[in-house]
Amino acid sequence: MTSAVLVLTALLLGGGPGAPTQDRPLPEIVSFPMTASTAARLASLGLDLLGERNGRLYVAAGPRDLELLAVEGIALRHETWLLAAPQGGPIGAYHTGSQLERDLFDLQAKYPGLAKVFILGESLGRRPIYGLKVSDSVALEEDEAETLILGCHHAREWISVEVPFLFGKELLDLYGTDPAARQLIDRSEIWIVPLVNPDGHDYSVRVYRYWRKNLRDNGGGSYGVDVNRNYGHMWGLDDQGSSGNPASDVYRGTAPFSEPETRAVRDLFLSKDFRLVVSYHSYSQVILYPWGYTTAPAPDRARLSSIAQRMADLMKSVNGRTYDHGQGIDKLNYLTNGDTVDWTYGTAGIPSFTIELPPVDQLGGGFFNAEKDIEPIFRENLPALLYLLQWAVDDFAARPPDPFSRLLDRLRPRLFLPLR
Ligand code: 0X9
Ligand code: ZN
Numbered sequence: 001m002t003s004a005v006l007v008l009t010a011l012l013l014g015g016g017p018g019a020p021t022q023d024r025p026l027p028e029i030v031s032f033p034m035t036a037s038t039a040a041r042l043a044s045l046g047l048d049l050l051g052e053r054n055g056r057l058y059v060a061a062g063p064r065d066l067e068l069l070a071v072e073g074i075a076l077r078h079e080t081w082l083l084a085a086p087q088g089g090p091i092g093a094y095h096t097g098s099q100l101e102r103d104l105f106d107l108q109a110k111y112p113g114l115a116k117v118f119i120l121g122e123s124l125g126r127r128p129i130y131g132l133k134v135s136d137s138v139a140l141e142e143d144e145a146e147t148l149i150l151g152c153h154h155a156r157e158w159i160s161v162e163v164p165f166l167f168g169k170e171l172l173d174l175y176g177t178d179p180a181a182r183q184l185i186d187r188s189e190i191w192i193v194p195l196v197n198p199d200g201h202d203y204s205v206r207v208y209r210y211w212r213k214n215l216r217d218n219g220g221g222s223y224g225v226d227v228n229r230n231y232g233h234m235w236g237l238d239d240q241g242s243s244g245n246p247a248s249d250v251y252r253g254t255a256p257f258s259e260p261e262t263r264a265v266r267d268l269f270l271s272k273d274f275r276l277v278v279s280y281h282s283y284s285q286v287i288l289y290p291w292g293y294t295t296a297p298a299p300d301r302a303r304l305s306s307i308a309q310r311m312a313d314l315m316k317s318v319n320g321r322t323y324d325h326g327q328g329i330d331k332l333n334y335l336t337n338g339d340t341v342d343w344t345y346g347t348a349g350i351p352s353f354t355i356e357l358p359p360v361d362q363l364g365g366g367f368f369n370a371e372k373d374i375e376p377i378f379r380e381n382l383p384a385l386l387y388l389l390q391w392a393v394d395d396f397a398a399r400p401p402d403p404f405s406r407l408l409d410r411l412r413p414r415l416f417l418p419l420r
Contacts, residue, residue: 121264145396155200218246233346241337284356292336
């Protein structure tokens with residue numbers, strides 16, 4: 001089947017989790033420092049050596065090769081994007097992984113005291129999963145309200161990279177001019193991860209626009225785990241909220257946190273004391289809160305609902321666009337087990353939201369937002385995000401960690417203590 005036919009088939013099957021696809025991922029171009037021993041080692045692993053340039057050895061490596069290299073502990077550098085990206089960027093105003101990397105480091109360089117790039121883990125294809133921390137005295141771990149903002153668990157949901165990234169940029173730009181924004185940044189630590197699934201996203205950019213999962217080789221010719229079905233709360237509870245079939249677009253993987261992408265988010269989450277989590281997706285124009293795995297309401301549904309209502313009001317006030325809000329089953333008509341916000345809510349009891357960005361439906365464009373829509377979609381989400389930061393700051397003031405918890409917080413990175 002040509003990819004045009006695949007896209008068409010997928011579109012005809014409707015929105016939400018799309019049709020399973022079995023396209024084979026292209027090999028990556030990776031490079032190594034050129035030494036005789038590295039060359040011999042790579043050749044002995046049966047890798048496809050492309051040649052040498054400027055003291056580096058270039059190799060074409062498929063998913064299995066990359067796993068092998070990881071097991072062997074051979075350090076490599078990803079070069080595919082550098083080699084493939086035409087001037088101006090291959091996907092217009094949207095970020096590719098390498099453009100995101102560059103723009104995050106640019107923000108750090110422009111705002112050294114306020115922005116810090118960090119790597120929370122590596123994808124299966126050994127791409128760094130980048131985050132941006134925004135705070136005053138950003139190099140320090142201060143005793144402040146922590147908020148986590150995630151984007152792009154699902155490869156084809158490109159707009160969900162842009163909103164978290166632009167939010168980080170906007171906060172930094174506002175710091176010098178807006179006293180209210182400045183106070184929020186001074187009083188909180190904002191952790192932004194715009195691209196949780198860099199392998200899948202790259203595949204969606206370069207090969208198959210409709211790709212959803214990561215690029216796990218499941219064997220038997222099927223690829224990908226749904227990164228938003230691999231978290232540990234009620235993982236694999238039933239076959240409605242996720243699938244045990246590797247070919248499915250909602251395949252949950254072989255175990256909770258079997259995927260490096262979910263482990264990276266888990267480890268960041270457990271090393272902090274987050275007060276609030278937002279995970280961006282598209283499309284549907286709806287704010288979702290736990291639970292996803294059941295039709296039963298969350299214990300503090302009233303609180304979740306009132307925060308969501310306020311967010312929806314703020315969103316509407318910008319462009320007049322309406323975001324609905326509610327529990328997954330009521331708003332999307334399907335259950336989800338092993339998703340991000342069920343896990344953060346189930347683990348820490350903190351308000352946790354999935355925001356499905358516009359459009360509202362397939363007819364409005366589904367996953368394929370126009371470039372000109374990036375800015376208005378970001379703008380209408382900005383006040384709601386600022387409100388969430390304020391909510392976290394207020395929550396922190398109302399429920400400050402006690403001295404013993406603070407001691408544990410300081411020790412946690414050294415002791416790998418789980419979240420209280
Ligand atoms: O199915 C998903 O993972 C999300 N929708 S998407 O179309 N972007 O794939 C929805 C997750 C909803 N989660 C909860 N309600 N907990
Ligand atoms: Zn999604």
